[in-house]
Amino acid sequence: METGAEMSNSENELRVRFAPSPTGALHIGGARTALYNWLAARHSFGKLVLRIEDTDLDRSTAENVGQIIDALEWLELDWDEGPLSQVARAPEHTKALEKLLESGAAYRDAATADDVKAYKAEHGNDRGYRGEQSADGSGAVRLRVPDDGDTVVKDLIHGEVRFPNRSFDDFVIARGDGSVLYNFAVAVDDADMGITEVIRGDDHLSNTPKQLLVLEALGHEPPRYAHVPLLHGPDGKKLSKRHGAASVQELRDAGYLPAAIRNYVALLGWGPGDDETLLDTNELVNRFRPEDVGKSSAVFDEKKLRWMNGRYMRELDLEIYTATVARFLGRDVDSELTEACRISQEKASTLAEVWPLIRFVFEEPAEDEKAWRKIMKNDAGAALAEVREALSGLDEFTTETVEAVVEPIPERLDLKPGKVYQPIRVSITGTTVSPGIFESLAVLGKPRSLERIDAAMARIEAAPPQTPDS
RNA sequence: GCCGCUAUCGUCCAGGGGUCUAGGACGCCGGAUUCUCAGUCCGGAAACCGGGGUUCGAAUCCCCGUAGCGGUACCA
Numbered sequence: 001m002e003t004g005a006e007m008s009n010s011e012n013e014l015r016v017r018f019a020p021s022p023t024g025a026l027h028i029g030g031a032r033t034a035l036y037n038w039l040a041a042r043h044s045f046g047k048l049v050l051r052i053e054d055t056d057l058d059r060s061t062a063e064n065v066g067q068i069i070d071a072l073e074w075l076e077l078d079w080d081e082g083p084l085s086q087v088a089r090a091p092e093h094t095k096a097l098e099k100l101l102e103s104g105a106a107y108r109d110a111a112t113a114d115d116v117k118a119y120k121a122e123h124g125n126d127r128g129y130r131g132e133q134s135a136d137g138s139g140a141v142r143l144r145v146p147d148d149g150d151t152v153v154k155d156l157i158h159g160e161v162r163f164p165n166r167s168f169d170d171f172v173i174a175r176g177d178g179s180v181l182y183n184f185a186v187a188v189d190d191a192d193m194g195i196t197e198v199i200r201g202d203d204h205l206s207n208t209p210k211q212l213l214v215l216e217a218l219g220h221e222p223p224r225y226a227h228v229p230l231l232h233g234p235d236g237k238k239l240s241k242r243h244g245a246a247s248v249q250e251l252r253d254a255g256y257l258p259a260a261i262r263n264y265v266a267l268l269g270w271g272p273g274d275d276e277t278l279l280d281t282n283e284l285v286n287r288f289r290p291e292d293v294g295k296s297s298a299v300f301d302e303k304k305l306r307w308m309n310g311r312y313m314r315e316l317d318l319e320i321y322t323a324t325v326a327r328f329l330g331r332d333v334d335s336e337l338t339e340a341c342r343i344s345q346e347k348a349s350t351l352a353e354v355w356p357l358i359r360f361v362f363e364e365p366a367e368d369e370k371a372w373r374k375i376m377k378n379d380a381g382a383a384l385a386e387v388r389e390a391l392s393g394l395d396e397f398t399t400e401t402v403e404a405v406v407e408p409i410p411e412r413l414d415l416k417p418g419k420v421y422q423p424i425r426v427s428i429t430g431t432t433v434s435p436g437i438f439e440s441l442a443v444l445g446k447p448r449s450l451e452r453i454d455a456a457m458a459r460i461e462a463a464p465p466q467t468p469d470s
Numbered sequence: 471g472c473c474g475c476u477a478u479c480g481u482c483c484a485g486g487g488g489u490c491u492a493g494g495a496c497g498c499c500g501g502a503u504u505c506u507c508a509g510u511c512c513g514g515a516a517a518c519c520g521g522g523g524u525u526c527g528a529a530u531c532c533c534c535g536u537a538g539c540g541g542u543a544c545c546a
Contacts, residue, residue, distance in 0.1 A: 021546045053546060060546090107530075113543080125472050128542095140544045143489040158475070167473045167542090175544040182546050206474055206541035230539075264482095267495090271483040294483080297539070301481050304496040314509080347508040357507085410505090421505035433507045 014046025015196045018072075018079070019086075019186070021053040022064035024245040026071035028232040028300055029201065032265045036228060037199050038077045039266070039288040049193055050082035055185050071248035075258050081193075086185055089192075093180040096188045097141060097173070105217040107132065112136030112141035113157060118167065129169040141174035143184075147287040151209035156197075156226040156291040163209040171210055174283060183207055187214035190223055199226045199290050202297070208412060226290040229269050229297040246300075255328060255351030268298040278311060318342055325354050336361060339443045343435040357435055363445055365430030365452060372426060379415055380423040381460045386413060387424055388453045397446040403438040427456035 016037045020030055041048040050072070053058040069083065100106035109131035111119075116129045119417075131142055145168045155162045173184035180188075189197060205227045215222050233246075251261060263279055271294075272279060272287045279287070313321065322341040326333045328351040340358035348354045359366070390405040391397075406424075410417045421437045427450060434440050440447050 019546095023546075026518065055546070119496065120472090125542095127472090142544095161474070163473065169542080172544050177544085181542085181544070186546090202475070203541095204546095208546090209474095210541095227475085229514095232539085234481085271481090273484080275484065277483080277495050296476050298483090299481060299495070304482065307496055310509080344508095346510090349508080354509090364490050417505050419505095431506090435507090437505055 011156060013196070014041065015049065015194050016041050016046060016189070016199055017049040017193065017195050019051040019200070020068050021052045022060040022068055024064060024067075025249055026098070027247045028069045028251070028265065031070075031071065031075060031248050031261070032231060032268060033199065033201055033228065034072060034077055034267055035075070035262060036226075036270075036288070036293070038079075038292055039285055040199060040315065042285045043082070043288055045458065046196075047080040048078075048083065049195070050079040050329055051084045051086060052082075052187065052195070053086050053182070053186070055086050055182055056181065059417075074252055075248065075261065084193075086189060089185070089189060090179070092192060093174075094178065096118040097178070097180060099182070100143065100173075100217055101141065103217075104144070106141050106143050108134050108137050109142045109170070110134035110136075126167055128165075128167055131170055138176065140172045140176050141178075141365055142170040143172050143173050143210075143217060145213060151212050153205065153208045153212065153225060155205070155208075156224060157293050157295060158205065160229060161205065161208075163206075165213075167226075168210065168213070170243060173214065183210045184214055184449050187211040187220075188218070191215060191218065191220040195223045196305040197224045197226065199228065199289070202227045202229050226293065228293050229295060231268060232297050232299050233435070234299060234301070251353075255353065256305065256309050257309075257324070257351075260305065260312040263312075264305045264308050268300065269294050278308070306349050309403050313348060314346055315350075316345075318345070321345055325343045325351060328352075329355060336443075343439040343443060347435060357433070360429035360431075360434065360440070365426075365428060368426075368431050371430065373434045375422045375426045375432065376456070376460055379413070379419055381457060383409065383415060384423050384427060384453055384457050386458075387420065388450060388457065391441070391446065392450060394446065397449075399436075399439045399442040402441045406438065406441075423456070424453070427454045 018033075018034045018037045020026065026034070037046055040046070052060075052065055052068075054065070064074060065083070072079070097106070099109070099431070111129075111131045115131075117128045119131075120127060128145060130145075130147075146165045149165050150162045151165055151168075153163070155161055171183065172181055174180045186207075189195075208225055212222055248261075259281060262281055262284065266284050266288065267277065267281070270288065270292060272283075273292070276283075284361040316324065318341065319339065322333055322338045325331075325341050326337060331337060338359075340361045341354070344354050347357055386409050387406055390409065391402065394401050394405060406420070409415075410420045413420070422432060424437055424441070425434050428434075428440060428444055444452075
């Protein structure tokens with residue numbers, strides 16, 4: 001069925017578009033639609049057009065447009081044409097509108113909403129409204145919809161979806177003032193821009209027959225359609241701001257990597273066919289086909305994203321990992337940060353989790369009364385004294401040398417390893433959680449390590465935490 | 471109301487008439503790694519929405535129901 005359309009289209013090139021309406025930040029659902037379009041374009045060496053659907057409703061703002069572009073850039077999804085503004089195309093829309101008015105495919109109708117209601121009350125509510133040209137040529141512009149037959153959407157994902165024409169109103173395609181409405185503008189733009197494949201959210205499936213009707217009235221071949229299911233929050237409802245990190249900027253601030261987000265989001269509604277889940281962007285491009293997208297809506301699950309993000313973080317080269325952490329923290333890369341990053345890499349799943357692990361290298365130990373009371377009791381003081389003694393004799397202060405002198409201490413003191421290591425940890429970090437204790441000491445360095453252990457011993461002596469025993 | 475879409479473990483993705491005692495991943499539970507946390511490894515629990523058909527045989531095909539979602543705007 002598409003042969004004609006493909007032939008008439010220059011060089012059979014795939015042309016897709018991402019057409020967000022700038023009514024807020026780009027959220028994860030929009031990001032997925034953008035990704036799918038991008039993957040389809042890159043897969044077929046086609047073109048991706050970015051079109052801003054701003055057919056004004058005072059909700060579209062320049063700031064929102066900026067946010068969307070920011071989000072796309074951060075996700076590293078580039079486009080080949082645009083951003084194009086839909087309002088800027090008003091002259092083309094008007095031209096198309098006049099064409100339909102002249103041919104009689106559309107007409108001006110002064111009917112009000114109540115008139116439409118009344119019509120349906122009389123003719124049955126499975127019957128679309130049919131109006132007539134107003135005498136004075138005033139009113140909104142409506143498209144004439146045939147009473148007979150069906151309009152069929154041939155969808156790559158849903159197959160053929162059939163809509164009875166009589167169920168549609170002669171719908172409004174332009175306001176009384178001549179400004180055009182969404183379903184008209186989209187159809188005209190997609191045709192003018194030579195879009196060959198429309199990949200968009202499921203919520204547009206019911207709009208598609210209207211766009212098809214417009215295209216037909218204008219004498220244009222329709223593009224192919226792929227309506228991908230919507231994303232939902234954990235409560236099963238359509239995703240919105242209420243669902244935690246729903247927007248791309250929130251995901252960025254939460255410390256997720258663009259590559260991980262791309263991988264995770266691609267898998268919401270689509271699978272490669274085998275059981276692979278870790279697919280880098282190249283594999284995504286190679287394997288993604290819109291027709292393989294599933295039909296049912298998916299739930300965004302941050303836990304799985306977090307796991308996947310950890311996998312991506314651990315795979316980064318130390319230099320890249322450090323640079324990424326530095327950018328996230330707003331710090332400069334130096335050898336100390338690099339070392340701190342090295343010992344934290346296998347323990348963090350998001351960029352936001354890195355700082356709590358390495359904070360002690362850059363700041364004084366944290367105040368954590370609970371940790372202190374829990375750990376610094378009984379033999380802690382004695383253990384620290386022994387550790388301090390061993391450490392102070394070291395010339396070279398590395399993970400290996402530290403380990404060599406500290407590791408034998410538990411046995412020598414007849415203590416469980418934890419009874420020695422945890423007091424060290426609380427001394428140098430203030431908390432009970434840190435990277436491995438030997439590398440933590442090594443990164444902190446000898447002077448500061450001894451200083452902190454001394455301080456801890458002094459504090460214990462001054463006010464020993466009382467405890468029974470154990 | 472009307473016109474559509476959807477329905478496999480808690481979540482994501484497989485399986486599309488027999489090979490399904492339904493597979494993989496996240497999460498969860500248990501064990502290992504005798505320094506915390508994390509990571510890693512091993513093991514486990516966990517699903518075909520309900521009812522009718524069709525068929526020798528249905529998670530898979532059809533119908534009905536139910537639930538969720540979308541559209542029904544001079545919104546996008």
